Amino acid sequence: MRDLGTTPFQYQMFKVEKQIEFDDIEMGVLNDGTPYLTGRGLEKICGVGHGQFHRFVTDWDNERFKPRGKIIQQLLDTQNYQGDSLFLRANYNGAEVLAFTEPVCIAVLEYYAFHASKKKEKAQNAFRILARSKFREFVYQAVGYIPSSTDNWKQFHDRVSLTYASVPVGYFSIFKEIADMIVTIGQQGIYIDDSFVPDISVGMGWAKYWKENNLSDKYGKCSDYEHNYPSYFPQARSNPQHVKCYPEDALGEFRRWFRNVYVGEGKLRKYINKKVLDLSLSSKFSDKALAEYEKLLLPG
Template sequence: MLSVQQRSLGLFSIAETSNNDLPMGVLSDGTPYLTVRGLAKVCGVEHTSILRLIQKWSEEKDKPRGVKIAELLQAQDYHDQNLYISASGIHGNFYAIPDAVCMAILEYYAFDSDKTDKEIARTNYRILARSSFKLYVYTQCNYNPNQKIDDSWQAFHERLLLNDNIPINYFSIFKELSTVIVNMIRGGCKIDDTTVPDISVGQIWSRYWVQNKFDESYGSRCKFPHVYPDTFRQSSGGEYEAWIYPADALGVFRKWLYEIYLMEKFPKYLNTKVTRGAIIAPDATKLLDVLQKPGQISQNS
């Protein structure tokens, strides 16, 4: 059984919903999850209470609430050090709380908490225990676990896993484009070795970097190995080198990506994909509508 840390590498949401104002979804490895706000709602508590619990689990597990939840986690055969999976979704990075953790915390609030009103937690615990948490989330998200993962998701996931070792004080164009690529796949755009948006973005950003002499402002960029999956024709060339940039310039890049690339350059890029049949025109229009609206990246959603 893979640990949370192992499963966290490159995981992203491939199905999600907010039915009944309850944010939930399924990760690319099939793990059903609730967000922090989703779990707080079924437990009938403030989301800050759940957020504090999962972020400071190393401290919380020795307190009365944590001790009891730890026992329930053990009963769920859950032994990882973290209570969440760091994943990416349509609005950026977030904490995905896996099914075993959700059920253990919900059971605590339903039967062991000293809260005066446990009815919300008890009602939701009965619902989820009756149908199974996994089946409930799969049904709400219209997710079919027997359906083979789309080739585009697979290609994207493989690239993420192969290129997850960027030095902490640098950022890569490919990893920064994860949310854009996820939206492209959801919008119907086929992602394969002929559709590699980070190459287009990387070339234009590189020129912008040089023109503005950002080496002098943020430090020198450098080349770093980039590997393509075997299913990509580019893999025949072996290991490539791509520019990575000082982390101090990350805010500048994200501002440029939204204000210049997505607004001015990306429509032209998409048009070439429509011409080549990688995406149909109506889906391209919807995709632009999503990406040209500034999103929010939140760890407590």
């Protein structure tokens, strides 16, 4: 994948892997995995007109020494951007596309959001969404691009490997039972990590339901098992965790509760929306992920 801070071959024609228009903004991914906005996409997200903006970006050799260009250049310098041009030239279905990569999009957005004489509210809103560390995820999610690397799933896989076969025979664990939800949401771009641990939320809700309805009298007492987080998780400092597991006879009851109460009554949606705010992701992605999972779990 391209080092976005250095683009030495500005006039090489790159190839587009996938390009779409999402929320009226053109964006895509080059065939090496580099996410970008098109010129028209960057114009719209900044809230500026086509003609003036096009002249500015295509005459960067001169514009970089003018007041606006100097500010944008300073913002690019903070990201160690060394390119001579503000864009890459790419081929999309036989037509040339001006592809603006992450450092440029963030610098231009920041200028129109906070430094321009007439600050653009649209640019301010977009800048909040396209936080520096989330630009790639934003474009990947919108385009539906899945990188070949499995790094996004590493933390989930590591948690699975540490809990596999640790639950005593005759009991079930919350983490294993909601794995399908974690995978479905991850396929939409919201991946499990040390700040997104949905099994804790589900476990707390189920434990409350279990106690309030005296389900131990019906199914037998719950037990616990050693649950270890990967060593790079902050939670690993208190390993091993002693986590509750429940009698297998109650599995049907749990699944009905999870489907009808936790998901059906909006508890999952509330949890995901809070995490989206914490992680500075766009609510459009959480809505898409939740809709996809609810469609599978709640037919009709």
